[in-house]
Structures are given as C-alpha cells and as structure tokens.
Amino acid sequence: MLKHSPIILVPLLLIQACGSSSSSDKTPEPAEYQFNLSAKLTNTCGLESSFDKYEVHLQDDNWELIAKYSANVDGLVSFTTDQKEINYTIVAKTQQDEAAEGLDIVSYYQVQTTTPASYSATYDSLQDDASCECNTQDIQLAHRYFNEIKSVATSFSYDDWQIIDPKTTYFSGVEVCRKSEDLWPVQSIAVRGLDINNNTSVAASLLNDFTDNEEQLWQASALEDYYIADLPLEHASFEMNQMFSDGEHFHVAVDVNDERLPVFSSHEYISESRYHxxxxxxxxxxxxxxxxxxxxxxxxxxxxxxxxxxxxxxxxxxxxxxxxxxxxxxxxxxxxxxxxxxxxxxxxxxxxxxxxxxxxxxxxxxxxxxxxxxxxxxxxxxxxxxxxxxxxxxxxxxxxxxxxxxxxxxxxxxxxxxxxxxxxxxxxxxxxxxxxxx
Structure with missing residues (x-):
C-alpha cells in the first residue's frame, strides 16, 4: 500500500488545487439588511420637526431583547442586521396638555427590515408653534331661510354657535392657524335643517381669508348649490365627510331611514375631493x-x-x-x-x-x-x-x-x-x- 500512496495523493492535490480557485467553494458573506425609523412631532399648523425622545428595542420571536438603539438628534434610528424580518418595540416619551411625561410603547411583529418606518410623537410641551400664526374671532354666516336648523358642521374649532335669525347663524371663538407667511387654509361651514315649507334644506360656505380685523368678526355668505342624491334602497346609518385641501368638510350623519341626501358637489375643490x-x-x-x-x-x-x-x-x-x-x-x-x-x-x-x-x-x-x-x-x-x-x-x-x-x-x-x-x-x-x- 505504501508504494501506491504517491499515485493516489497526486490526483487529490490536483483536485484541491483546482477547487481552491472556484468561487462556489467560498463561504458566502452573510446578508445585511438596513432598518430605518424616523420620528416626527407636528405642530398646530402642520409643520413637522424631529423627535428624539425614544429608543428602539430589537427583539426575537419571543420578544426577548437582542439590542437597543437610541434616536439621534435628527430623530432617526438606523441599524443593520442579518435578519430579513424583525420584531421591534418603540419606547417613546409622551406628554399631553398639562399632564406629566408618560410612555407610549408600540410593538411590531415580523416586519420587513428594509421597509422604512415612521413614528408620530405626541409631546405638547416640546411642540414649537413659533412658525404658526393663529387668529381667533367670530364668524357670522348669512344663508338661505331656515325654519329650523338641526345641525351645523365646521372644519375649524369654535367655542359655541347660535341662531341669530332664520337667515343668520353665529359662531363664537373660532380659531384658525396657518404657517407664517403662508396662505390661510380653506375652511368650511355646513348648515342643515328645514326650509319654510319644512322640507330638507342645506347651505354651505367656503372661507379662505382669516386676517383679523377691528370688528373681531369674519363675515361669510353660504353657497346655494347642492345636489340631491338618492340613497340605496337599503343602506346602513353612516357618517360622511368630504376631504379636500387637507381638511374634513361638510360632515353629515345619515339615518337608516333617509332616502335622499343633499351633497355639495359643485364647489371649486370638487376635482380633488374624496368622500369618507x-x-x-x-x-x-x-x-x-x-x-x-x-x-x-x-x-x-x-x-x-x-x-x-x-x-x-x-x-x-x-x-x-x-x-x-x-x-x-x-x-x-x-x-x-x-x-x-x-x-x-x-x-x-x-x-x-x-x-x-x-x-x-x-x-x-x-x-x-x-x-x-x-x-x-x-x-x-x-x-x-x-x-x-x-x-x-x-x-x-x-x-x-x-x-x-x-x-x-x-x-x-x-x-x-x-x-x-x-x-x-x-x-x-x-x-x-x-x-x-x-
């Protein structure tokens, strides 16, 4: 056997030498996946700023901790992992109104690591409204004759509303905000009730100028155009808003027994409107x-x-x-x-x-x-x-x-x-x- 050993070893060495140059025998590099999460704080007029009072816990399938990552000053958490899918938990500081600081914890199971993620923070005392301009006044709305007003709907906040007379409705303590030097956001009022013949009647107004004045009063006139839409023969009770210009407008509650619904469908923003x-x-x-x-x-x-x-x-x-x-x-x-x-x-x-x-x-x-x-x-x-x-x-x-x-x-x-x-x-x-x- 000893005299045959060299004959056997030569082919083996040749095979090994050939194999050493083959990429198929190389150990593959482990894959790396990048995870990115950003957190934002939104102020009164919709401007975003970075939020960094949070951390991310990377966890296994049983929610046991693998690693912790703190947000940087730009409100970002970024890390690499060899896992294509991960479990993670956001642990964020939160604060509302005058309350003490609390914790908002949010966990996600089996997410694609490379999918960008975002977190919307709530921390009122850190909210910077310096870039906002807010005006508070009253609104007097002139509209068609109503024998009875059953409901009003606005896209803005207000303290109270009252009927001045059958053709005038008054809203007190209306607050509207905008980004400084920007245009005022489009706002709306909808009034629903019964006309002089006790038939269903509606009126609506769109407003886009909220510059304050000496009278502390904004005047508005209602639109008269609307479409009477037939509801399905069988339908549920539901609520509906019209969405346009980044706002919710013309809210209405529909009863299961209603057969028709007045819809504001011919205003200047109708091409961008979505019904929710x-x-x-x-x-x-x-x-x-x-x-x-x-x-x-x-x-x-x-x-x-x-x-x-x-x-x-x-x-x-x-x-x-x-x-x-x-x-x-x-x-x-x-x-x-x-x-x-x-x-x-x-x-x-x-x-x-x-x-x-x-x-x-x-x-x-x-x-x-x-x-x-x-x-x-x-x-x-x-x-x-x-x-x-x-x-x-x-x-x-x-x-x-x-x-x-x-x-x-x-x-x-x-x-x-x-x-x-x-x-x-x-x-x-x-x-x-x-x-x-x-």
Whole structure:
C-alpha cells in the first residue's frame, strides 16, 4: 500500500488545487439588511420637526431583547442586521396638555427590515408653534331661510354657535392657524335643517381669508348649490365627510331611514375631493359598576364618488369572540383571535393603571401583529422594570381585528401600520372592535 500512496495523493492535490480557485467553494458573506425609523412631532399648523425622545428595542420571536438603539438628534434610528424580518418595540416619551411625561410603547411583529418606518410623537410641551400664526374671532354666516336648523358642521374649532335669525347663524371663538407667511387654509361651514315649507334644506360656505380685523368678526355668505342624491334602497346609518385641501368638510350623519341626501358637489375643490364614510354596528354593551365593555363592527369607505361612500355597511354577523371574559388573551401572555378568518392583523392596546404607584408615568402599549401569537408585554421591558411589568394592572384593553378590501397579505398590513400610509389599503377597511374598561 505504501508504494501506491504517491499515485493516489497526486490526483487529490490536483483536485484541491483546482477547487481552491472556484468561487462556489467560498463561504458566502452573510446578508445585511438596513432598518430605518424616523420620528416626527407636528405642530398646530402642520409643520413637522424631529423627535428624539425614544429608543428602539430589537427583539426575537419571543420578544426577548437582542439590542437597543437610541434616536439621534435628527430623530432617526438606523441599524443593520442579518435578519430579513424583525420584531421591534418603540419606547417613546409622551406628554399631553398639562399632564406629566408618560410612555407610549408600540410593538411590531415580523416586519420587513428594509421597509422604512415612521413614528408620530405626541409631546405638547416640546411642540414649537413659533412658525404658526393663529387668529381667533367670530364668524357670522348669512344663508338661505331656515325654519329650523338641526345641525351645523365646521372644519375649524369654535367655542359655541347660535341662531341669530332664520337667515343668520353665529359662531363664537373660532380659531384658525396657518404657517407664517403662508396662505390661510380653506375652511368650511355646513348648515342643515328645514326650509319654510319644512322640507330638507342645506347651505354651505367656503372661507379662505382669516386676517383679523377691528370688528373681531369674519363675515361669510353660504353657497346655494347642492345636489340631491338618492340613497340605496337599503343602506346602513353612516357618517360622511368630504376631504379636500387637507381638511374634513361638510360632515353629515345619515339615518337608516333617509332616502335622499343633499351633497355639495359643485364647489371649486370638487376635482380633488374624496368622500369618507363610516358605519358601525354594536353587538353588545356591558355597563356595570365593575366594568364597561363594548363589542362591535366597523366599516369605512374612501372614494372619489359619493355613491360609493353610500354603500358603507358594518358586519351584522357576530364573530365567535369572547367579549365577556376576553378568554382569547391567555394568562401566559399568548393570544388567539384566529377564529376571525380573513382578518390578517390585530391591534391590541393596553392602558396601564399606574395611578396607584407614586410618581409612575402613564403607560400605553400597542401591538401590531398577526391574529395569533404572543404579547410583547408578557416579557419584561428591559430598563423599565420599575414602571411596567408583565404583572402590571391594566385599566383599559382595546382590540381591533382588521381587514382591508385591497389585500390579504400580512406584509401589506404591517407596512401600513408602520407609517407607510396607502390610500388603497384604507379605502375599504373593516374591523371588529372590543374594548374593556375596569
């Protein structure tokens, strides 16, 4: 055997030499995926600024911590990972009105790492309104004769309204804001009621100049043009707004027995208008001294055609959900709402009862994930052990099980709720809603 060894070794060496130059035998470099998240704070007139009072926890499938990342001064978190899909949690400081600083925690399950994400912060004391110009005055609206005014709708905030006479309505304490040196935003008023013959009548006005004056009063005249649209023979009760110029206009509540609806469809912004309608159906409300809970279904439609908006209708068939004991939320932190088929994503929100703990901040935690899985709040959030734990008391549980008419792909859902808003996704959206308050 020894004298044959060289004959055997030569071919082996040749094979090894040839193989050493082949790229197929090289160890492939591990793939790297870049994750980017930006956070913004929006002021009174809609200007955005960066927000950096937050951090991101990168987590595994069981919500155990892998790494923490703090936002930079530009409100950005960016990191690379070898995972194509990740779980992560945003832990952001939040503050409203005169309240103390709290925590807004938002978790996302199995998102595409390379999909950009965004977070909209709420922190009133950091909000910079120096670039805003706000004027507050009253508005006097002249309109057609109304024997009775049943409702008014405005796109602006105001303190109160009153009927001066059958052809004049008065709004006090109206506030309108704009970016300094910019044009005033388009605002609207809609008045609905009965005319002199007790027939349905409406009037509307569009305003776009809110420069203050000595009288502290803006004068407006109502448009007279509207279209009487026939409603479907069978339709749900619903509410509808017309959306244009970055505002919500001409809100109206439609009763299930209404047969026709006046629609403002010939104003100068009609080419950019979208009609937003929504309806709901309540399966059950439990209201006692120990708890309040509500279980219902909701539907929204957004369309450039008002006839489409009229077809909005919440689900009438009650799904198999335990709205009394919330047994789908197990004691071990798992949950299972997969019995609601065709609804790919769940939003679970917990408002924690921190009032009994001295100096404890308010904490709200939201999960966006599949309809079956494990709650991120069932795992201790590292660095916040003194604020919130898996055993912390919850005063309000808020659950939405969501379905879009445009897609059934989970990736599309989780991308939308990461801040990548897509009109098509939300144009036809349904969800079941459960809320429990102890």
């Amino acid at each position: 309608s929504n309806s709901n159906h309540i399966f059950e409300i439990i209201d006692s001294m120990f708890r309040y809970s509500v279980f219902g279904s909701y539907h929204q439609i957004h369309s450039t055609m008002f006839n489409d908006a009229f077809t909005v209708s919440a689900e009438l068939e009650e799904p198999d959900i335990d709205n009394e004991n919330f047994s789908e939320l197990a004691a071990d932190g798992t949950y299972d709402y997969s019995a609601v088929s065709g609804y790919p994503l769940i939003e679970v929100g917990f408002d924690y009862d921190t009032e009994a703990t001295t100096d404890a901040p308010a904490v709200f935690w939201t999960l966006y994930g599949p309809t079956k899985g494990k709650l991120p709040s069932s795992v201790q959030l590292e660095g916040y052990e003194e604020i919130v734990t898996p055993d912390s008391d919850i005063k309000t549980t808020d659950i939405r099980i969501i379905k879009s008419g445009s897609t059934n792909k989970y990736d599309d859902y989780i991308e939308y709720y990461q801040g990548n808003l897509d009109d098509e996704f939300s144009d036809n959206l349904k969800y079941f809603h459960l809320k429990l308050k102890l």
